[in-house]
Amino acid sequence: MQDAKATRLWILRGIAASLMVASAYIAWYSMSADRPRDFWQDKLKPQRANLLQFEGTFIDQEGKQVRLSDFANRNTISTFVFKDCGMSCPLIMNDLRLFHNDTPEFAKDGLFLIFTFEDHRANPEQLKDFLTRYHVTGNQWRVLTSDAETIRRLADTYALQYNKTIDGKLVYAHSNVFIVTDRKGRVTREFRGLDNNKARFFDEVKKSL
Template identity: 30%
Template sequence: MSKKTNYSYIGIAFIILVFGIIFVPKIIDRITNNDVIRQESRSDFAVGNKTSTSNLVFIEINGEAKKVPEFSFTNQHGKTITNKDYEGMVYVIEFFFSTCPTICPRMNANLVHIQNTFEGFEDFGLASFTINPKYDTPEVLKDYADQYGVTNPNWHFLTGDQETIYKLANEGFNLYTGENEEAAGGFEHSGNFALIDKNGFIRSRIDKFGNPIIYYRGIASIEEKFDEDGAEEQISALKADIKKLLSE
């Protein structure tokens, strides 16, 4: 064997030695920290990129995590929908009415934006409860949904007994709802959205003081940035938090 060949083997051996000294400890360290075996996301919504629990808090009442109460209403297709139909889904809820002349159109435009952001996610849904069920029949709600471009099969516009709906809003979610002849459209209601996880618990992020925001302001759009009172829009935050819960 020539000296030139010997030098080649010596060079290769040296490279292998250097590789081992530099990179093997790093590989061992990555294995120790579970970096090698976890799937690295190539997409913000990668199916394999699941985490056990996000940093979103559970809303607690008297020390217990608040869960969506049982409900049963009729949707825009005349089908009975209950809270069990949403089991295993992340979903957003609102209370509205189809003839609302003020905040409802803005709220639902924002929800359509969210719907389109999570298009194709079978474990994402929305629930819109009318507070004027005497007028908002399934047929009316179907036309309303079509008008807004609702395509998510898990977005149900729900109608039923008014007293039951108001109890769900005011006691179940603590989202104020009521009749008021002096209010525009004859009804008052919150412009907020509630975010529900796959197990039916109400979840939210915390504010800069460490307190849960509880609900997400639904009136101002991302483009508007602020509402009429100067409060910052929360649709972008809601989208980010839906993404977190979908990964739980």
């Protein structure tokens, strides 16, 4: 009798844990670019503010203070992540890494700009660890963090949503986006969502550079 009660208790606990995980996943899934995660939005020459003209200072993974205007005369591919996100952020980083491997010429004068949704200025070495986790190296990779107000303004500039917690639970919900800019900071392409067709994604990014 006791064994049966214990078994039912473990089953109920398992169901409760599964529901918590499912609720967090649904929250993240529904916030991805305001559409389901697998809905691929591709905007050609979207009406967005010039990246180089954004006012604010950032800290990179080396602890160096930079402004986005410092990246003039370089094509950039930008994205936004939570450092500890284990859901869509690994997929975002994998897409960038695959693009880097597929397009080595981009590394010559292009930049991958990875903005964090959280303020990590006190520990920029965490940003370096973030890159190490995804096995990417080189000066063409920059992870940038700033104060909460600057991060919010930048996210609002590109109509991004993000939320680390919902009802006290860690969910790391956020829009998934890749923003391609030319050497003058003009946004030439914007990809929202995550595309399973990597060949198409790579080809469209190359066309935008």
